[in-house]
Amino acid sequence: MALALEGSQALARTVALCRPQVVAAYPITPQTHIVEGIAKLVADGKLACEMVSVESEHSAASVALGAAVAGSRAYTASASQGILLMAEVLYDIAGLRIPLVMTCANRALSGPLNIWNDQQDSMSMRDSGWIQLYCATNQEAVDTTVQAFRIAERCELPVMVCVDGFTLTHTLEPLELPTAEQVDGFLPTYSFRHGLDPSDPRSLGTLVGPEHFTEVRHAHHQALMQAQAEIEQADADWAAVVGRHCGGLLEVRGDPDARLGILTLGSVLGTLEDAMDADPELPRARFIKLRSYRPFPAEALRKACEGLDHLIVLERALSPGSGGIVGPEVLTALVEMAEPPRVHNYAAGLGGRDLALDLYAKLTQAVLGAERPREFAIIDADLEMLPESDR
Amino acid sequence: MNEQPLHHLDTLRARQPRFRGLESGHRACQGCGEALAARLTTEAAGPDVIVANATGCLEVFTTPWPQSAWRLPWIHSVFGNVAAVAAGMEAALKQQGRATQVLAFAGDGGTFDIGFQALSGMMERGHDVLFVCFDNEAYMNTGVQRSGSTPHAAMTTTSPPGELRMGKRHMKKDILSIIAAHHIPYAATASVAYPSDLRKKVRRAMDTEGASFLQIHSPCPLGWGHDGAKTIEVARLAVQTGLFPIIEMERGELIGTLPIREPRPVSDYLKLQNRFRHLFASDYRARKELEHLQAIANRNIERFELRGVGPESYDTEGADTVHRGGDRWA
Numbered sequence: 001m002a003l004a005l006e007g008s009q010a011l012a013r014t015v016a017l018c019r020p021q022v023v024a025a026y027p028i029t030p031q032t033h034i035v036e037g038i039a040k041l042v043a044d045g046k047l048a049c050e051m052v053s054v055e056s057e058h059s060a061a062s063v064a065l066g067a068a069v070a071g072s073r074a075y076t077a078s079a080s081q082g083i084l085l086m087a088e089v090l091y092d093i094a095g096l097r098i099p100l101v102m103t104c105a106n107r108a109l110s111g112p113l114n115i116w117n118d119q120q121d122s123m124s125m126r127d128s129g130w131i132q133l134y135c136a137t138n139q140e141a142v143d144t145t146v147q148a149f150r151i152a153e154r155c156e157l158p159v160m161v162c163v164d165g166f167t168l169t170h171t172l173e174p175l176e177l178p179t180a181e182q183v184d185g186f187l188p189t190y191s192f193r194h195g196l197d198p199s200d201p202r203s204l205g206t207l208v209g210p211e212h213f214t215e216v217r218h219a220h221h222q223a224l225m226q227a228q229a230e231i232e233q234a235d236a237d238w239a240a241v242v243g244r245h246c247g248g249l250l251e252v253r254g255d256p257d258a259r260l261g262i263l264t265l266g267s268v269l270g271t272l273e274d275a276m277d278a279d280p281e282l283p284r285a286r287f288i289k290l291r292s293y294r295p296f297p298a299e300a301l302r303k304a305c306e307g308l309d310h311l312i313v314l315e316r317a318l319s320p321g322s323g324g325i326v327g328p329e330v331l332t333a334l335v336e337m338a339e340p341p342r343v344h345n346y347a348a349g350l351g352g353r354d355l356a357l358d359l360y361a362k363l364t365q366a367v368l369g370a371e372r373p374r375e376f377a378i379i380d381a382d383l384e385m386l387p388e389s390d391r
Numbered sequence: 392m393n394e395q396p397l398h399h400l401d402t403l404r405a406r407q408p409r410f411r412g413l414e415s416g417h418r419a420c421q422g423c424g425e426a427l428a429a430r431l432t433t434e435a436a437g438p439d440v441i442v443a444n445a446t447g448c449l450e451v452f453t454t455p456w457p458q459s460a461w462r463l464p465w466i467h468s469v470f471g472n473v474a475a476v477a478a479g480m481e482a483a484l485k486q487q488g489r490a491t492q493v494l495a496f497a498g499d500g501g502t503f504d505i506g507f508q509a510l511s512g513m514m515e516r517g518h519d520v521l522f523v524c525f526d527n528e529a530y531m532n533t534g535v536q537r538s539g540s541t542p543h544a545a546m547t548t549t550s551p552p553g554e555l556r557m558g559k560r561h562m563k564k565d566i567l568s569i570i571a572a573h574h575i576p577y578a579a580t581a582s583v584a585y586p587s588d589l590r591k592k593v594r595r596a597m598d599t600e601g602a603s604f605l606q607i608h609s610p611c612p613l614g615w616g617h618d619g620a621k622t623i624e625v626a627r628l629a630v631q632t633g634l635f636p637i638i639e640m641e642r643g644e645l646i647g648t649l650p651i652r653e654p655r656p657v658s659d660y661l662k663l664q665n666r667f668r669h670l671f672a673s674d675y676r677a678r679k680e681l682e683h684l685q686a687i688a689n690r691n692i693e694r695f696e697l698r699g700v701g702p703e704s705y706d707t708e709g710a711d712t713v714h715r716g717g718d719r720w721a
Contacts (some may be wrong), residue, residue: 022486024482048486049486050482050486054478055508056509058471058472058475058508059472059478061472062478065468066482067479068479069480070441070480070483070487071483071487072482072483074483088469089468092468196466196480197441197464197491198441198491200464203454204466205467205468206454206456207450207455209456212456
């Protein structure tokens with residue numbers, strides 16, 4: 001039965017279905033409704049869980065880390081500055097290969113202060129060694145969250161489920177919540193073979209010198225690369241349970257025969273699809289929904305790009321002084337192709353700027369007929385607002 | 392029973408406490424107060440514990456991969472989060488219905504400074520964790536830089552004496568008063584010079600439900616500039632002068648002190664250490680700082696009423712009479 005639920009409420013209930021024993025969080029917009037929802041479920045006796053309301057995001061990540069190594073399934077959620085404050089702990093969690101799941105309610109980073117949707121926060125953790133899965137809808141956020149626990153625990157890697165702030169977290173959509181039986185059947189009881197127990201004392205997080213550190217990093221990199229199979233598998237297995245899939249590593253949608261491709265992460269996809277569907281006069285596009293940003297699915301991406309003349313990589317984040325963040329990685333992956341498409345890299349919707357239906361026409365018109373890749377641009381920047389020197 | 396000489400290996404083994412959480416063979420400096428404090432703490436705590444350890448000397452000298460000196464389940468995460476990691480472990484064990492206790496170990500940096508926010512949060516939330524601060528009064532692991540715990544006028548590499556300075560300009564942070572303000576069930580100070588007192592406090596803290604805190608004064612021969620063979624003597628003088636009061640608190644109220652039988656002048660303590668060497672120069676400012684430090688000790692003695700009323704078994708002269716195989720410890 002479909003329910004009309006706010007994204008955050010759906011996520012709170014989904015997390016509860018995954019039976020975490022410890023949830024630690026510090027409130028930050030737009031993550032708050034998720035952890036408020038979990039706190040209420042705990043208070044009402046509907047979830048047997050220690051809800052630890054910590055004094056900072058640094059501690060939120062640390063409490064989750066401690067709980068996971070002491071043998072409990074653990075969860076946290078944050079956004080924006082919270083992600084940055086917990087950054088050193090996030091790197092540590094990944095480096096110690098601790099299975100955890102967190103939701104990142106994607107929001108812009110300061111300064112200037114901005115609380116709205118932007119993916120710079122999770123992008124800033126790109127190299128932390130976490131798996132990052134981006135969700136296009138609230139239904140995907142629900143299904144990805146259940147899958148994330150299994151992926152994390154099987155791969156011994158933490159998983160960040162990236163959900164666009166407000167656009168998804170605060171939006172009501174009809175969606176299906178899984179049943180407890182479905183989740184219990186899919187997700188085994190938590191176990192972590194490197195956990196801490198007095199009956200088998202081991203040391204975790206020791207000092208590792210140059211003679212071993214390289215191999216530790218290599219193993220971590222390999223674990224992420226190999227996690228691609230587990231991400232695909234989890235999606236397929238979950239689809240067998242609930243009849244819905246999220247696209248594995250990436251999903252090709254739209255017109256499969258189109259010579260123009262548009263690659264997106266997160267919720268903007270729905271807007272572009274609606275725009276194309278609404279106007280048959282507009283050029284057709286093949287959409288590539290990149291779900292797994294880490295690990296980066298280069299092989300699957302090349303396959304998805306076969307036959308394309310142009311590929312637009314549209315991002316909701318920016319690397320000032322360079323341009324796109326995902327774009328250059330896509331370009332690197334496609335270099336291996338015999339006939340790679342021209343890659344055009346744009347950012348849009350920074351800090352919550354509304355992405356309307358006309359974005360589709362703007363993007364397609366900008367690149368069609370281009371002989372060379374267009375220069376990176378923030379495509380919805382209104383340069384008239386800026387002094388001449390800043391344009 | 393066939394009495395063997397005391398130095399015989401089997402005799403020594405038999406006289407060991409039953410459990411050692413921190414084994415020999417680690418890489419601490421000779422005379423390291425922190426290593427001794429950690430060993431005494433883990434001996435008293437017993438084997439059914441999990442330890443979270445902040446970044447610092449203790450973490451580095453005990454776990455150079457692939458070696459580890461710990462016989463306890465142990466984790467190091469980062470510098471400032473040890474109290475939160477311990478809180479998470481405690482929350483997990485509580486939810487699992489397990490009785491295993493959680494210890495958090497940190498130096499003074501991980502307690503007074505970078506780890507302070509997490510510590511305050513852990514205490515405010517009342518996690519059943521014993522937080523142990525091995526206080527050696529500076530950032531020793533990075534090469535002796537001043538911390539919030541460094542005593543006034545002490546020389547460190549970032550509080551050097553010079554034309555314009557007489558060592559650290561600021562006071563040693565009164566951490567125990569801050570801890571007391573959290574009204575946790577049990578908080579105490581201890582010193583490696585008084586091991587039976589230290590052990591007793593660890594056991595008491597472990598028996599206390601809720602957050603407890605133990606600050607153990609742990610000399611660092613390298614950072615303080617004293618002979619490694621004099622660690623106990625230096626630690627003892629810190630207590631005997633009144634510069635490091637040994638006290639116990641319940642819910643923030645003072646419940647006990649280690650009385651000082653005969654207070655020693657602070658110069659007896661300071662002159663053994665290079666970090667205070669500049670205070671013994673013939674310099675007006677040096678004399679003023681010595682007076683200042685003596686005033687701090689006097690104030691501690693007055694504030695905590697440390698002056699003993701006469702010889703007692705539990706005072707600065709009596710409490711070291713720890714019988715271990717029948718011999719005096721000290």
